[in-house]
Amino acid sequence: MQATIQRTEQRFGNAAAQRSVLRSAITPASRDALALLEQFGTTISVHADREIHGQGDAAAYCYRIVTGCVRTVKLMEDGRRQIGEFLMAGDLLGFDALDTFDFAAEAVCDVTLRRYPRRMVDALAESNVALTRRLRDMTSISLRTAHARLVLLGRKTASERIASFLLEMAERLPGAHDHVLDLPMGRTDIADHLGLTIETVCRVLGHLRREGTIAIERSSITIRNDVALQQMASELRH
Amino acid sequence: MQATIQRTEQRFGNAAAQRSVLRSAITPASRDALALLEQFGTTISVHADREIHGQGDAAAYCYRIVTGCVRTVKLMEDGRRQIGEFLMAGDLLGFDALDTFDFAAEAVCDVTLRRYPRRMVDALAESNVALTRRLRDMTSISLRTAHARLVLLGRKTASERIASFLLEMAERLPGAHDHVLDLPMGRTDIADHLGLTIETVCRVLGHLRREGTIAIERSSITIRNDVALQQMASELRH
DNA sequence: CGAGCACTTGAAAGATTTCAAGTCCAGTGG
DNA sequence: CCACTGGACTTGAAATCTTTCAAGTGCTCG
Secondary structure (H helix, E strand, O other): OHHHHHHHHOOOOOHHHHHHHHHOOOOHHHHHHHHHHHHHOEEEEEOOOOEEEOOOOEOOEEEEEEEOOEEEEEEEOOOOEEEEEEEOOOOEEOOOOOOEOOOEEEEOOOEEEEEEEHHHHHHHHHHOHHHHHHHHHHHHHHHHHHHHHHHHHHHOOHHHHHHHHHHHHHHHOOOOHHHEEEOOOOHHHHHHHHOOOHHHHHHHHHHHHHHOOEEEEOOEEEEOOHHHHHHHHOOEOO | OOOOOOOOOOOOOOHHHHHHHHHOOOOHHHHHHHHHHHHHOEEEEEOOOOEEEOOOOEOOEEEEEEEOOEEEEEEEOOOOEEEEEEEOOOOEEOOOOOOEOOOEEEEOOOEEEEEEEHHHHHHHHHHOHHHHHHHHHHHHHHHHHHHHHHHHHHHOOHHHHHHHHHHHHHHHOOOOHHHEEEOOOOHHHHHHHHOOOHHHHHHHHHHHHHHOOEEEEOOEEEEOOHHHHHHHHOOEOO
């Protein structure tokens, strides 16, 4: 199982490959390790904009997103907001928490989740080496994602951030066929994820549309020129 | 994939109190778990500005910083640079890596490291539950640190970033007694860590000095008013 | 059909960066 | 021992990018 992850990781340097790695968490073998948990799982539904867990809550459960989209949110005193990441179907939430969450998780749209008691996860991890290893690798992958975002937020321009975001969504959104992205999140969420204002997000998207790089229809964006987007995204040196 | 263990920018509630909480993550028991590795360790020295490992290198070793300061670096094609974090004596590096590093690690000043073969770490982890658990928690803590930095880079102003940085250093620098910080890193490193330019770093520091909040003597900064700094840092809502 | 909300777009304001000089030491060589 | 040189750090002024403030559009829902 770990072999699968490692093999994928070899394709380093190719930005697209790198991104997909971050989400390809569910390989056949690793699904087996996680499958042990299934018997302890409960399926729950959460409506759009409802909280799944709050910032500072005890980490009593872990989750797997079955359908829909979830955002992880940190709020500052004055209301400034940072969305750490968007989680899509198949993504996991809370498996790498300590005993409390340091961010809230909210449903972006109506979502279905599979929920597992954390102490079952911990108990199983104690006795199952494969699962343990799997959990550690998953957390490492989350960390790698976070580090890529540090570069995005610390060093990229607004256009580069938007381009990177669109390319990431093109790979991660379920059914993003033919370069058509049905974005579940609004412009405000995108802005709070990319460290921009909603106006800047709109302006950059508008610019890309006028250039012919993308087409926009409300929440659906079609990538018309992904080479242009990739150049604009300025990925890391390799 | 940074491997800072005992530190975290955990920011709920009283930021200072919270920070020390995670420091105590290194309990006697957990130190014992890591102590198993000691027999496989080698001590090495690296001169200032030399590379410890490159971006993309196979993760053959893990490290513990014995003395000095290390920076983790990501470079973009055009030379823009992001420093993920600074590691101080006692911090760990590479324990949460996958099979390659996605960032370089460089000595900020002359450093002494203790180096452990990764496969020994993995082998021990397979058979030792305490160590395994310890590794997972360490990675989770790194992740929490990274998330706090996402807020800093995505939503804080230049002054807030500098204030947060100084407060973090006040806690993490070995021997930061009496609010005197001997910063091992230069202004350029600080800028590349905080997503700013060197000029902005200088200007904000100069402003704080003129205000009487800090005093500056080359690489040594004295905090004269830490309440002012804490207010300026704008920590997270709790 | 009107209200409300999300999204757009324009114009002015503001924060940070860029460009350009300096200043201040530490180390070097005379 | 002292002047000199290079690098790190400061500081000022103009340029630039993004935000803020303001309006306006368009769609959805009641």
